[in-house]
Structures are given as structure tokens and as C-alpha cells.
Amino acid sequence: xxxxxxxxxxxxxxxxxxxDSDFGLLDEIRDMFAAADPMPAELPERIRFFLAVRDLEIxxxxxxxxxxxxxxxxxxxxxxxxxxxxxxLTIMIRIDGNRDGTVRVDGWLAxxxxxxxxxxxxxxxxxxxxxxxxxxxFSRVPCGSAQLIVRPSGRDGxxxxxxxxxxxx
Amino acid sequence: xxxxxxxxxxVQQDRLDRGxxxxxxxxxxxxxSEDALGQIVTELSxxxxxVARAAGLxxxxxxxxxxxxxxxxxxxxxxxxxxxxxxxxLVTTTRREAWRVRATGRRQIPADxxxxxxxPAAGPGSEEQVIVDDERRLxxxxxxxxxxxxxELLRIIAFAPRPDYTAVAAALGMPVGSIGPxxxxxxxxxxxxxxxxxxxxxxxxx
Numbered sequence: 001x002x003x004x005x006x007x008x009x010x011x012x013x014x015x016x017x018x019x020d021s022d023f024g025l026l027d028e029i030r031d032m033f034a035a036a037d038p039m040p041a042e043l044p045e046r047i048r049f050f051l052a053v054r055d056l057e058i059x060x061x062x063x064x065x066x067x068x069x070x071x072x073x074x075x076x077x078x079x080x081x082x083x084x085x086x087x088x089l090t091i092m093i094r095i096d097g098n099r100d101g102t103v104r105v106d107g108w109l110a111x112x113x114x115x116x117x118x119x120x121x122x123x124x125x126x127x128x129x130x131x132x133x134x135x136x137x138f139s140r141v142p143c144g145s146a147q148l149i150v151r152p153s154g155r156d157g158x159x160x161x162x163x164x165x166x167x168x169x
Numbered sequence: 170x171x172x173x174x175x176x177x178x179x180v181q182q183d184r185l186d187r188g189x190x191x192x193x194x195x196x197x198x199x200x201x202s203e204d205a206l207g208q209i210v211t212e213l214s215x216x217x218x219x220v221a222r223a224a225g226l227x228x229x230x231x232x233x234x235x236x237x238x239x240x241x242x243x244x245x246x247x248x249x250x251x252x253x254x255x256x257x258x259l260v261t262t263t264r265r266e267a268w269r270v271r272a273t274g275r276r277q278i279p280a281d282x283x284x285x286x287x288x289p290a291a292g293p294g295s296e297e298q299v300i301v302d303d304e305r306r307l308x309x310x311x312x313x314x315x316x317x318x319x320x321e322l323l324r325i326i327a328f329a330p331r332p333d334y335t336a337v338a339a340a341l342g343m344p345v346g347s348i349g350p351x352x353x354x355x356x357x358x359x360x361x362x363x364x365x366x367x368x369x370x371x372x373x374x375x
Contacts, residue, residue, distance in 0.1 A: 062233060
């Protein structure tokens with residue numbers, strides 16, 4: 001009935017307690033935003049994973065650049081390059097697919113240094129050590145959620161670990 | 170698309186149970202239970218996602234912010250004693266962190282409602298589904314006519330566990346009542362807009 005003006009007394013007041021219509025509206029608003037701007041479904045899992053590997057002596061690296069490129073020599077193969085920055089370290093990795101469905105992760109640390117680097121993923125964690133140029137490689141990584149942890153540089157584990165956010169590889 | 174929520178005693182009870190469940194999980198997390206903490210993450214991350222996105226962050230920045238906030242919570246768990254305090258702390262910290270990231274000027278996007286995708290189109294549905302979709306379009310349009318502050322508040326409150334509405338609204342700087350949760354200015358305005366557009370018929374049938 002367009003044009004009908006309701007008396008003000010019938011309009012809901014801001015000071016009344018929430019009623020079932022309010023709750024119904026809020027539920028609909030939630031459903032609409034959940035549909036229009038959904039949280040990535042795997043995000044809570046990534047955060048839980050991240051919390052599970054936390055320790056007090058860590059530095060969190062932020063993802064600062066990511067790009068996909070076609071590897072020219074091989075035509076259709078995709079290669080991803082991802083850069084993480086933390087206070088003391090830049091970690092750059094390149095991810096290439098292997099024929100068996102696993103991936104190869106080539107990495108560089110800057111400034112270049114020898115560090116123990118762990119890759120945590122769905123399977124058992126893997127560990128390698130970077131060379132003097134800061135290079136490291138994990139040659140066969142099963143796909144899934146993975147996270148890099150660069151162990152402290154000091155003797156006796158002094159210093160801080162640098163942890164990247166989990167990423168899907 | 171989900172069935173339209175029907176407000177029954179059962180649904181209400183589930184909502185209250187959700188608050189009690191989070192309170193129990195919080196107790197266990199403070200005792201050091203990694204699993205309880207993980208369940209809280211699963212329970213409340215959708216709320217924090219909306220907080221970060223309503224603050225205008227890109228999806229990537231929102232993910233980073235959530236990770237930072239949850240990590241920071243671990244250091245603050247000892248000072249948080251109930252579900253409302255937990256939800257309030259998480260919302261406040263997420264919002265503050267989101268602003269900080271935005272201030273760095275990286276990958277900013279406008280925060281506003283219009284930049285979101287259109288509501289997902291209704292599939293071929295029953296007559297009932299068509300009515301629901303019409304109501305949703307009305308509701309979506311009405312929300313778009315609210316102030317930016319009200320849009321943000323309702324978007325966030327809608328994802329909060331019900332017993333914590335008051336704490337969440339307070340965290341957003343808009344208390345909805347000092348004693349119990351009252352409707353508040355934003356919901357009252359939304360209902361007035363809807364009543365206006367439907368000649369007072371909005372939802373009377375439900």
C-alpha cells in the first residue's frame with residue numbers, strides 16, 4: 001500500500017529491546033554479507049595452523065609480492081614467485097610444478113646467509129639449510145597448505161625464527 | 170541458497186548456546202588447550218573478516234590482519250574472562266589493526282557497500298524462494314540507504330554471537346543500551362525504511 005504513512009507511534013523505537021523481527025533481520029543481513037563477501041573457507045584452518053607453530057621468539061614475515069608467470073621454455077607450465085618481508089629478512093620463493101604432482105620450491109634469503117629452513121605442510125615437516133648465497137631448495141613438496149620457518153641464526157638457537165603466513169601451493 | 174531463517178524458540182536457543190559454548194572454549198583455551206583456541210578461531214573468524222572488510226581492506230590484507238589479531242590474542246588471553254570481553258577485544262583489535270594497515274596505503278579499496286558484488290542471483294526457485302529474494306533485494310537496498318556508520322555496525326553485529334551484541338556495539342563506539350541489548354538507532358532506522366517501502370507489511374506475516 002504505497003503512500004500510506006504510518007503514525008510514528010507504530011515505528012519501532014531505538015530504545016526497545018531487540019525482538020524476533022530484529023533477530024530475523026540480523027540473520028538475513030548476515031546471510032547477505034556472507035554471500036556477497038565470503039571469508040575464504042580455508043582461512044580459519046590456516047590461522048589455526050599458524051597458531052599451532054607459533055613460539056614467542058618469532059618474527060612474522062608479510063607477503064609483499066606475488067606473481068604468476070608462464071615459463072617461456074616450457075610453454076604452459078606455471079611458475080609462481082612470492083616475496084615475504086620481515087624486519088630482518090626477505091624471503092623470496094619460486095614454486096614450479098613437478099611431473100608427479102608435487103612442487104619444487106626454490107628460495108633465496110636476503111641478506112644472503114646460512115640458515116636452517118623448515119617447510120611445514122600437511123605431510124611431515126621438511127628441513128634444509130641455505131647456502132652462503134642464501135639459496136635453498138625443497139625439490140618435492142606435496143601440494144597443500146605450507147608455511148616456511150627460518151630458524152634462528154645464532155649458535156645455541158639464539159635469535160628469532162622468521163615465520164611466513166601459510167600459503168596454498 | 171540457504172533456507173530463510175525462521176525465528177523459533179529452537180533457533181534462539183541455539184544462539185544462546187553459541188555464547189555459552191564460546192565461554193566454555195575460552196575457559197579451556199586459557200588453560201592452554203590448543204584445540205579450544207582453534208575452535209574459537211573457527212567460530213569467530215567470519216565476524217572478524219567482516220570487520221576487516223568493512224574497514225576497507227583488500228582480501229589479502231584482511232587475511233594478514235586476522236592472522237596478526239589471533240596471534241596477539243594469545244598474548245592477551247589471561248586478561249580476558251568472558252565471551253563478551255573476548256568478542257569485544259577481537260573486534261576492537263581487528264578494527265584498529267585494519268586502520269593501521271590501511272594507513273600504510275597499500276592496496277586500498279573503497280569500503281562502501283556498492284563495491285560489493287550484486288547479491289547472488291536467485292536460481293530458478295519455488296514461489297517461496299522468489300518472495301524471499303524480493304525481500305532480500307528490498308533489505309539490501311534499504312541497508313544501502315543507511316549511514317556508513319550504521320551499515321558497518323549492522324554488518325558486524327549480524328555476525329556476532331547474540332549475547333555479545335552489546336559488547337560488540339560498544340567496541341564499535343555505538344552502545345546499544347546500558348542494561349540489556351536494545352534495538353539501537355541503526356536497526357530502528359532500517360525497520361522504518363523497510364516499513365516505509367512496504368507500507369508497513371515488512372515481515373508482519375512471519
